[in-house]
Amino acid sequence: MSATVQHSQAQGRRAAISFAAIQRGALWLLAASGGLVLIEPSPYELVFLLVLFVLALTGIRFSQKLLPLAVLLLLYNIGGAFSLIPWMDDPASVRFTAVSAYLMITAIVLAAAMAQDTLPRLEALRKGYLLAAWCAGLAAILGYFDVAGLGEIFTLYGRASGTFKDPNVLGPFLTLAIVYVLQRILTGQTGILRGLFALSVPLAGLFLTFSRGAWGVLVASALMMTALNFLIAPDGKARGRIVAMSLAALVAMILALLVALSFENIRAVFEVRANLDQDYDQGVTGRFGNQIRSIPMLLEAPNGFGPLRFRWLFNQADPHNVYINAFASYGWLGGIAWLALMAATIYVGWRLVFRRAAWQNHAIVLWSVLFVLILQGLQIDTDHWRHLYLMLGLVWGLSALPDPSVAGAPQPRSLRTTT
Numbered sequence: 175m176s177a178t179v180q181h182s183q184a185q186g187r188r189a190a191i192s193f194a195a196i197q198r199g200a201l202w203l204l205a206a207s208g209g210l211v212l213i214e215p216s217p218y219e220l221v222f223l224l225v226l227f228v229l230a231l232t233g234i235r236f237s238q239k240l241l242p243l244a245v246l247l248l249l250y251n252i253g254g255a256f257s258l259i260p261w262m263d264d265p266a267s268v269r270f271t272a273v274s275a276y277l278m279i280t281a282i283v284l285a286a287a288m289a290q291d292t293l294p295r296l297e298a299l300r301k302g303y304l305l306a307a308w309c310a311g312l313a314a315i316l317g318y319f320d321v322a323g324l325g326e327i328f329t330l331y332g333r334a335s336g337t338f339k340d341p342n343v344l345g346p347f348l349t350l351a352i353v354y355v356l357q358r359i360l361t362g363q364t365g366i367l368r369g370l371f372a373l374s375v376p377l378a379g380l381f382l383t384f385s386r387g388a389w390g391v392l393v394a395s396a397l398m399m400t401a402l403n404f405l406i407a408p409d410g411k412a413r414g415r416i417v418a419m420s421l422a423a424l425v426a427m428i429l430a431l432l433v434a435l436s437f438e439n440i441r442a443v444f445e446v447r448a449n450l451d452q453d454y455d456q457g458v459t460g461r462f463g464n465q466i467r468s469i470p471m472l473l474e475a476p477n478g479f480g481p482l483r484f485r486w487l488f489n490q491a492d493p494h495n496v497y498i499n500a501f502a503s504y505g506w507l508g509g510i511a512w513l514a515l516m517a518a519t520i521y522v523g524w525r526l527v528f529r530r531a532a533w534q535n536h537a538i539v540l541w542s543v544l545f546v547l548i549l550q551g552l553q554i555d556t557d558h559w560r561h562l563y564l565m566l567g568l569v570w571g572l573s574a575l576p577d578p579s580v581a582g583a584p585q586p587r588s589l590r591t592t593t
Contacts, residue, residue: 193232194291198298200228201287205302208560209310209347210337212327218560222280229287236286239574243285243566246515247278250500253508257478267481270503273558280560281567288571296536296568300354304372307351310336310344311379318382332443334382342554345388347561348380350543353395357539360403360419361412370426377427381434384447387554391546399542402527406534464488465495468502478505496551503557512557516548519566522573531578540565540572 204225207217236244254271261267287295314336315321317328328336338344352373359369380388400420407413435441468488472478479486481503484493493499501509523541527534544565547556556562 194294197228197232197287197291198294200225201295202298202302205299205564206305208303208564209306211343211560212337212339216560219276222283225287226279226283229283233290234283234286235289236282237289237574240282240285240570242518243515243570244282246511246518247281249511250504250508250515251275251278253478253504253506253511254481256507257480257503257505259477261480261483264482267483270481270558274504277558277560277563281563281570284564284567285571285574288568288575292572292575293532293536296533299564299568300536304351304354304376307348307376307379310338311348311375311377313337314344314379314382315375333384333447334379336379336383341383342385342387343559345380345383345385346391346543346547346550346556346559348376349388349392349395350539350561350565351376352380352392353399353543354539356396356423357399357403357535359423360400360416361535362415366419366422370423377430378434381431382440384443386447387550391543391550394546394549395543398546399539402538402542403535406528406530406538465493465498468493468498472498472501472509476506478502478508492555494554496554496556499555499557516551519569520545520548523569526569526573529577531575533572537569537572540568544569 200221204218204221207221210217251271251274254274258267258271313324313328314334316324317336318325318334320329328334330339330341333341334344335341336344338347355364355369355372355376358364359366364372380392400416404413404416407416435444468484471487479502484499484502493502497509497513500512504512523545526537527541529537531537544562547559547562547565550556
């Protein structure tokens with residue numbers, strides 16, 4: 175009888191491991207597909223359906239702590255639906271609103287996915303994301319140097335866009351992978367030579383986007399990650415390693431920058447893009463002038479202008495400010511919901527990074543990049559960035575987990591014990 179019971183338990187463990195491997199594989203594939211958005215629907219959207227199917231089939235639980243995320247995203251999209259009503263005959267506006275709703279679902283599902291098998295799932299996502307960053311970065315490099323005539327596909331206005339439609343989106347996408355590798359170098363999880371090799375292609379791709387916003391996001395995120403890891407380091411030896419590795423990585427990056435600037439064509443573009451005073455930002459009809467002129471109009475428009483209608487009122491494709499765009503495309507309801515969501519995320523994010531848990535290093539990287547992207551929303555429209563919703567879901571999902579430092583806190587059941 176005992177042998178039968180042991181055999182049954184062994185079968186149960188093997189089944190649990192199999193389910194866990196399938197779930198991790200699906201999440202890895204989701205992250206790995208996130209770097210190709212030249213086509214719509216992108217592979218990311220299609221793979222997410224697979225992830226949703228796998229999680230629904232093998233088990234997924236939604237914590238009550240995720241309700242603020244779900245409710246605020248729902249209100250945001252309800253506002254968008256109301257704003258869409260006068261423009262239902264415009265396919266672009268309908269598609270824009272539908273994408274918002276779809277991204278809402280991805281954030282909520284990814285948040286719920288953190289309730290079980292947390293650390294292995296985060297590792298699967300990290301590894302998949304690094305592969306996506308390498309592919310996107312490599313495409314950016316090949317495109318910028320017009321290797322095999324790929325410049326027409328992988329560049330925009332002389333700047334590397336890789337497998338993205340916009341260099342200004344490619345850069346922030348690559349930032350998460352770069353900061354992850356930097357953290358692993360600082361904490362000794364990866365040797366510096368191996369780490370610099372892992373950094374090389376994504377970092378070069380980000381540089382060649384010549385996106386001032388992306389450069390700023392990388393610097394700010396890396397500094398924030400380094401400071402947080404320094405603060406939580408267990409002893410002086412660990413802090414000393416962080417300082418030493420930070421200096422070594424900084425020297426290596428400066429040397430790489432000097433080598434890149436030795437090429438005339440790169441230096442010429444760099445000098446132009448490094449100038450903070452760009453022609454399209456200036457004047458009443460420039461980027462910032464249009465934003466200022468839109469505010470009084472939005473105060474008189476409870477339903478906003480409608481999805482993608484900002485470009486019809488101003489000689490500008492987008493507001494280049496996600497908060498103004500929230501009111502312009504989603505009305506007062508959507509705008510207030512987005513502001514509330516970002517405020518709530520800032521609250522849970524800063525609480526999260528100081529929790530002592532096995533996944534704390536992941537939380538630090540995710541929050542370091544997400545927090546800076548929230549701030550970057552003041553100068554670019556981030557509301558349809560897949561990687562922003564990915565980080566948003568993961569940060570909220572981790573914040574919903576029981577605090578391991580609280581004595582007697584109920585721990586989430588692993589997949590192995592529920593199968």
